[in-house]
Amino acid sequence: MFNFFGKKSTNLKSSEIINNAPIAEDYNDATPIALHFKQETGVTFENQHSILKSKLISFCKIRHIPSFKQCLVQVKNDPILKQELINYLTTNESYFYREFHQIQDLVNAIRAIEHTVDILCAPSSTGEEIYSIAIALLEAGIPKSQFNLVGIDINTEALNLAKSGIYNQRNINNIPGHLLNKYFIKKEFKYHLIDEIKQCVHLKTENIFSSSFKTIGQFDFIFCRNMLIYFDKDTKIQAKSILDNLLKDRNKPVYYGHADLF
Ligand SMILES: C[S@@+](CC[C@H](N)C(=O)[O-])C[C@H]1O[C@@H](n2cnc3c(N)ncnc32)[C@H](O)[C@@H]1O
Known part of the structure; x- marks a missing residue:
């Protein structure tokens, strides 16, 4: 099916192209998209409405979508466009050895455990956090066979970056120099994480509110850092309950x- 711009529109029902006629440009009310986005991802733009609006105008214009109304119809019907919007509107800022004392705490806890531990990093964004955990565990003498590290994120572009393991200077600033030399290869201005570390983690696209996430597994430790800041209070509580249900032992911490x- 082709829309009135001659662009192929996947999964778009003809009844949803309003009156089958060109729609006048209308980028006025971003609220319905904001509400839908929050319902799908948990991310709220409640206090950032003008930022959201200007981002959405760019998103629509680049794709020749003439109105927010039309954008919402397409996002609801086209999984590719929906993923593009998620990739565009989620914030993926991360860096190695961020709030490292929590990772150190995890390492100390694992030192006292003899069996293999399952660790979830939700969200893992571009990989800095989960790879920091892998490096810290190996540095503590905990062999790769003793931990299972799973990372998830809703943003597929962030996960692709994580899988590439290629980072900029600003992402690696906190890593002690000897570890940088040991685990990265510098090529021109980029830092390439070595395969040994990349192979320590399993990365997966997941929305923490999806039904598949609820059955992702049971974990000894969960890291959930710097995602709830984008949720409102009720959604934070909902997310916490979902994560608590993934803990093997409710007395073990979820690291926020x-x-x-809250
Ligand atoms: C700022 S990053 C945090 C990354 C890392 N945990 C850290 O602290 O450095 C926030 C991440 O949350 C992800 N995110 C937001 N909503 C999500 C959801 N419903 N399910 C899974 N990931 C989500 C975003 O895609 C983004 O990569």
């Missing part, structure tokens, strides 16, 4: 970031 206040 300092900004993820």
